[in-house]
Amino acid sequence: SGKGKSPLFRWFRGSLELACLPHLLEKIPDPPKQRGITMLEEEEEVVRATALSERVTSTLSVAAWNDREHTVPTVTTKWMSPNHVIFYSRKSAWENSEELLKQQIFLDKIIRGYGARGQELRPFKPTKAQALLAGKQRFLRDGLWVVGQEESWQDERSKNLEKIQTEEQRKANLLxxxxxxxxxxxxxxxxxxxxxxxxxxxxxxxxxxxxxxxxxxxxxxxxxxxxxxxxxxxxxxxxxxxxxx
Structure with missing residues (x-):
């Protein structure tokens, strides 16, 4: 921007890109370590991220970064959540992801009948407030409102539980x-x-x-x-x- 010359570009793997891109990537902070993942999963995630953003500084990139005559673009780092909300700080994006996780756990419990660890729950009758909150959260996330969605899974779950109890009783009788x-x-x-x-x-x-x-x-x-x-x-x-x- 301003009266300076246009930014410098270079060839990288068959395509043009900003010559100062390696220095811009260095300004992006590393993501925090995630709790609950194994060392192997963490290493695989690092490899994937490195493969996408790996750039080697060169004489041209250093010159493009330090040259005052050629404009260096202003890069803004932002994060986009699964519901397409944009955040300009990692902290706010992280807090939003935790809130989305809580909403997902709540929707899985009310609408699908699964607990926080993925276990099947016994049929139960949610309160009116819980049903309305689940409907609102799903509507804001998916744009979908289904009448009686909090009860759709309970009939099938009851039948499955009856089958399991019958089989357990049969085994007990045999024993x-x-x-x-x-x-x-x-x-x-x-x-x-x-x-x-x-x-x-x-x-x-x-x-x-x-x-x-x-x-x-x-x-x-x-x-x-x-x-x-x-x-x-x-x-x-x-x-x-x-x-x-």
Whole structure:
């Protein structure tokens, strides 16, 4: 601007740019470190930012920066938020981003049914003030107002919760049945041990409780069959009568 000569330009990677651009980029402050990101993510972000703004100072850039005859453009640093609000200081932009984050968490809770950590929330009835505030914030952000949007997710969430509860109840019933079966088997084993210990039988069929013998131990299945042999025989007879009349 003024009566000075036009700014100096140089070729960089096949295109013209301001010769003093490396010095202008040095005036831009580094962004603050973000909380909650890993070292790898931070390094990747630095690499991406460096690749976009990396410029090497040269004799021409130094001359263009110090030359009073050629005008150096006035560069204004500004930040634009996702809702297209322009800020001219990093502090105000950062404060606005924190406010936008709080609004997003609130909208996710009221309109989508998700908590601050992304977990699914149980259906609940928001207050009238919460519903109106969520509608206003979404309208200012997206230009969209949907009637009853705070209740649209609750029916589907209730169905999903019912499915989950039904599945958990089914698994609990299976575990209970398995536990009962194991308990019955242990009871049968104990009864078999009592029978073998109190009624040892010799070769002539005389009961001799205190005389050790070489009686072979029977398995739980064999014991079960012996106890239910008569019932099993009657059932087979009934089946044959049904088949052959």
């Amino acid at each position: 209970q049945k398995a536990g009962s079966a194991v308990q019955n088997l242990e009871t049968a084993d104990q009864q078999m041990a009592d029978v073998q210990g109190n009624a040892l039988t010799s070769a002539d069929g005389v009961c001799q409780p205190n005389k050790p013998t070489r009686c072979r131990k029977i398995s739980p299945m064999q014991y079960f069959i012996r106890c239910n042999r008569e019932l099993f025989r009657k059932r087979k007879v009934a089946e044959k009568k049904t088949l052959y009349g």
